[in-house]
Amino acid sequence: MRRSRRISSNNNRKAVWSLAVRSVKSSKMKDFFVILTIVLSVSLLMVMSLFYVGMNTETKRTVARMQHAIYYNLEEEQLTQMAKDERSQYVLSMKEGQAVEVDGNMVKPAAYGKEPLKNEGIEIDTVTPTKGKIPEKADEIMLSDAYCKLAGIKAAPGETVSFTWLDGTTENYRLSGIYHTGENQPLYTVLFSEAYAREGSQLKEVPWEGIVCFYGADEMTQPAFEELVYGFGDDCGIARKDMNINNFFLDALPGGDMAMQQMMLVICAGIGLLFVSVLVIYSVFYLSVVGRIRQFGQLRTIGMTKRQIRRMVRIEGLFLSALGIPIGLLVGGAVSYVIRPGGWDVVHTLIVAGIVTMADIITVLISVQKPAKKAASVSPVEAAKYSGYTGEEKKKKEPGSRTIKLARKITPTSLAVMSNARNKKKTVLTMISLGIGGILYMLAAFFVTSTSLEGYARQGEYKYGEFVIGYSYNVAETAKQGETQLQKEHPLDEKLIQEIEKTDGVKNIHTVQKLEVSWEAHGTQEEGDDNVRGFSKRRTEKLKDLKHTGDFIYEKMVEENGILFTRGGAWEEVYGWEFKPGDKVKLSWYDGEEEREKEFTIMGVIDAGDFDEEPGDTFTSFLIPEQTLKSMTKGLNLNADLIVETDQKKETQVGKELKNITKQYPYLSLGTLEEQRLIAKSQFTTLFSVMLGLSMFIIGFALLNLLNTLITNILTRSHEFAMLQSVGMTRRQLCKMLRMEGLILAAGNLAVSLVLGTAAGYAMIQIMNYFGVDYMHFVFPVWYFIGYAVFILLVPVLVTEYMVRKFQKQSLVDRLR
């Protein structure tokens, strides 16, 4: 049958449309909340999607101005060869000298080539001056504003600055410019000119480094890109350990697990959000339909078909979407821009806006489908006596069972409970939809409270104490035999230990013994940057409990020159190979009298992520049986670090004392936990503020959601309340009842947030711990939860009072009609 011939579809579209529009206009409060919900869900979806897209765009834009790889240890000829190679698009030379400790801060000389050796249409960000200009002459330098502040240097071009470098040379320079860095950096760079790189005392002997970008790299997958970088390096005769891929760039390429996980997370959160929106819009529409059942009955009486009624309710939904979605898009777009201006892109925004609009229209249509069906199913006769509640099927009394209770206790509180129980499914769904906001909030709160800045600062040696006394970096680097020479000439002996122990507040001193070694294996050679430590027979079993490969026996290791490698899984990226049991490694070291070398057999490989059992473990690469180590060093005192554990209350005071002690010995340096704390704080401040900002957004959403539910619930039941008031319910009792209804919802929300939020928080921390983040410990966010609870519980109280006051203005008689 042709559609136009149906009775229900004769020329009445306009009538249905205008009825729907009038209906929308007649209930402004309902509209307000539906629109608000749509605006919220659209803007949240926009912000979330654009945040993700913007993050990628920003990363892409940033990496587009970043090197793809750095190659070290280069001759000038190699740089020239790199520039000639047609695979490279950009080559810039660079030098980095030896760092030096200046008043407790690490400072490193570095210089870039004046011009790139090759630049075929690419701009790379190196260092941009905020004041002045890039150094050109040999005596010009550029410093960071943070370092100037720290060192008390006037951050102005033209100032004269002097540095004493590791080799003892003191030179004066003129500040040509200032660049920006954050405060509390672990290392500050002093930037020189190319002229200094060629002639200056600190850089002329240093090999070159090459900053390289490749053609077509941004179109590659991660494995293809890695192959390119290593292949290019091989062709230029560069050792694998001297090739360094820019991981930031690598991660921005497709084919990584991270990108996939992030995208899944965003999609899941988006679906969750739409689900919440469905619940809210559904409940608003459902209540609104129930409140208008009689009206639908009338319309049915005068000849409106079921189909037309359904269409009318659907049009109402779409009409409100048409108002809400554009506002949501604008708000979401604006917020996204403010959060991440660097990632803003018109095309992306339009695409996201299109997807979000579609998603929300579908959400609205799904939300109003059931209410529309309900409205259409009303028969004119039923409508007249429709009360919105037909009661649950009473269970049939079984013979011998107790009689059904005649009357429940009737008080405002019990009425509230009954009211929420009248539609259990809806109440539970509302609680869940409110709870989702709560769960997200709790996750953010758990992240903040469970991240221990102290724990972060206490990674490594600070796990065992608050101060670390070791050999001065400058002195050790300049000693001919490195740290071992200092261990021989200035041992960290009992005399020093006793002197420290005498200090009031010192509880314990942990000594770390280690021997600096050079090694050669798999055709790779490393000079003196790694450490060997001894282990006792007793420790062997404990080591076997860690994740490891190889079956090592202490005695066999002593007899057959066995050695354990403790960085399992960490060297692949650096050297392109991994130690396996059975591999040979040649160690060379200074035994206090002469240089020695010996070949060892790797008998066990311990996973790096697992190896942090004793002080010193985190910076050790090899473990050797104590007995072997003793014979290697002829009884040399191998104390290299003294970790001072203090009475926490006296930490500051002990710090002062230790500073005085170490001052007497120029070859000693003092590291403090306090410095580590400052570094941790500066690293987490931004992250926490983002998390808290996000939490506020989520709380806002949860609060509006609750507000919305409460107000629409009250608005659509004004007749019911009038009925209760007419038979003697006082205003106070009514308030109490409504307050209780709201509080029950709020309590359900809090229960969901508390139970599921805590479970989610716990799971998050377990996952983080699994991935090696050991500074996160389960700490329940008591204050965050109390704050949330207060807000969530306060809302029903205030809303009820306000709403009752508002509808009391209308006379009881009017409301009864």
Place this chain on the structure above:
Amino acid sequence: MSILVTENLKKYYGTGANEVRALDGVSMEVEDGEFVAIVGTSGSGKSTLLNMLGGLDIPTAGEVTIAGKKLSGMGDEKLTIFRRRRIGFVFQNYNLVPILNVYENIILPVSLDGGKPDELYLKKIISLLGLKERLTEMPGNLSGGQQQRVAIARALASKPALVLADEPTGNLDSKTSQDVIGLIKTSSRQFHQTVVMITHNEEIAQTADRIIRIEDGKIMESRWTV
């Protein structure tokens, strides 16, 4: 003794040319135990009058006194409490609370007052209204006549001084209407309660002790039935 007195009761809506006088100086007295029917055409002001009598609406001028208490001096809270203790309402559309069962609906005014219903008295009402078998039903499952009986039982539950009924048979068929009116009358006699009922059905009005006719917000006639 007069249980209900109104003096020059007025209710005006709007001002100037738009002024509508829904009630325009109604003075009347109803004796204790009397069954009064107020009749009038649609828009004559009879519902407005009943709302004023029950304290559901506030008059523009004049005074309503029930059992010696003037309604005008009472605040909202006090008036509500007075209403649930001293006045019983029967509405045309029953106004039962959908989430409460029949029995709970009946004892609602007493429960809201924090009191306990007089079981013996309730039993009598329930039995008289034939609701014994329906007490645990939900209102939605009852017929119109049954719902109205519940509403009557509720109106009587708190032993009010005055029962106000607004077109109690408006939604019922004639057989059920007769039954309901019979029940109102019997119960009011048995429990010695005063009833003021609005109806536009002359036949039903004839069952009352007295008929008051209202037109344009004024009492046009007040006569005793035979």
